[in-house]
Amino acid sequence: MPLASLDLQGAHACFGGAQRFYRHNSREVGLPMKFSVYLPPQALEGAKVPALIYLAGLTCNEETFMVKAGAQRSAAELGMALVAPDTSPRGANVPGEADAWDFGVGAGFYLDATEAPWKPHWRMESYLTQELLPLLGEHLPIDTARIGIFGHSMGGHGALTLALRHPALFRSVSAFAPICAPSQCPWGEKAFTGYLGPDRSQWSAHDATGLMQACEQPPFPAGILIDQGLSDPFLAEQLHPQRFEAACAQAGQPLTLRRHAGYDHGYYFVQSFVADHLEHHAAQLGVLPLRASH
Numbered sequence: 001m002p003l004a005s006l007d008l009q010g011a012h013a014c015f016g017g018a019q020r021f022y023r024h025n026s027r028e029v030g031l032p033m034k035f036s037v038y039l040p041p042q043a044l045e046g047a048k049v050p051a052l053i054y055l056a057g058l059t060c061n062e063e064t065f066m067v068k069a070g071a072q073r074s075a076a077e078l079g080m081a082l083v084a085p086d087t088s089p090r091g092a093n094v095p096g097e098a099d100a101w102d103f104g105v106g107a108g109f110y111l112d113a114t115e116a117p118w119k120p121h122w123r124m125e126s127y128l129t130q131e132l133l134p135l136l137g138e139h140l141p142i143d144t145a146r147i148g149i150f151g152h153s154m155g156g157h158g159a160l161t162l163a164l165r166h167p168a169l170f171r172s173v174s175a176f177a178p179i180c181a182p183s184q185c186p187w188g189e190k191a192f193t194g195y196l197g198p199d200r201s202q203w204s205a206h207d208a209t210g211l212m213q214a215c216e217q218p219p220f221p222a223g224i225l226i227d228q229g230l231s232d233p234f235l236a237e238q239l240h241p242q243r244f245e246a247a248c249a250q251a252g253q254p255l256t257l258r259r260h261a262g263y264d265h266g267y268y269f270v271q272s273f274v275a276d277h278l279e280h281h282a283a284q285l286g287v288l289p290l291r292a293s294h
């Protein structure tokens with residue numbers, strides 16, 4: 001398969017649109033990568049539609065969100081595409097790459113590693129921003145001038161940090177239970193030490209709270225949406241939404257941080273609020289919501 005061609009591996013009719021799964025040879029990662037796309041009916045009828053990039057969490061892959069979140073009905077109603085990439089390179093055969101569930105395979109943290117042995121292939125930030133987005137515009141009926149980004153847990157960290165690092169690419173951002181201050185939690189400390197090295201001064205450029213603390217102006221004046229379950233077992237040790245909340249307040253960044261009693265970290269939580277996230281993005285991408293917004 002040549003570079004820049006997409007291999008369609010599966011297609012399913014869904015709410016009048018199409019659920020597709022693609023594989024392609026990635027220039028940035030240097031390995032085959034997979035991603036999934038939901039195209040709403042409007043895209044099959046010839047329109048270029050806005051799209052949301054969804055970044056999944058630790059242990060997930062390009063299928064997880066499409067199978068578990070139940071977002072396609074809202075995407076069809078709103079006329080928005082959904083795109084979910086895999087969470088890391090696979091098949092690099094780096095020694096120890098699959099030894100842990102929170103580092104290596106399935107745990108790319110949406111950044112470019114600077115440290116051996118990860119540096120050649122663990123290039124998820126460049127893959128997403130410099131390769132996948134242009135590919136979507138070239139091969140699919142997606143309007144790359146209207147892209148939002150959201151994600152869950154490690155993917156929530158990815159959504160917040162990539163939006164803050166690339167505001168010209170992403171016009172809207174939201175997250176479910178994101179790792180909000182990875183420099184200050186065990187998951188993030190492990191990943192950043194391995195991928196970026198022990199010098200903590202290099203970490204804040206990939207830390208949502210650190211990035212927001214450096215903002216002199218609100219980067220997303222129309223607002224950021226975060227949902228967080230209060231029965232999430234990872235909340236106290238790993239997620240720290242209150243730190244991002246404080247950084248947003250300091251920067252003047254409007255933030256809707258909704259804390260939900262009884263909800264845990266899983267996809268029952270995500271599917272409970274995913275329609276609100278699509279409407280949040282639709283409003284900021286110029287799509288008229290069909291239901292009253294949150």
Ligand SMILES: N[C@@H](CCC(=O)N[C@@H](CSC=O)C(=O)NCC(=O)O)C(=O)O
Pocket residue numbers: 056057058059060064068101152153154155265266267
């Ligand atoms: N160790 C467990 C748990 C892994 C887990 O909870 N993964 C979350 C993301 S955690 C932060 O990024 C997840 O989304 N899991 C998928 C799901 O369907 O819930 C394990 O290995 O399963």
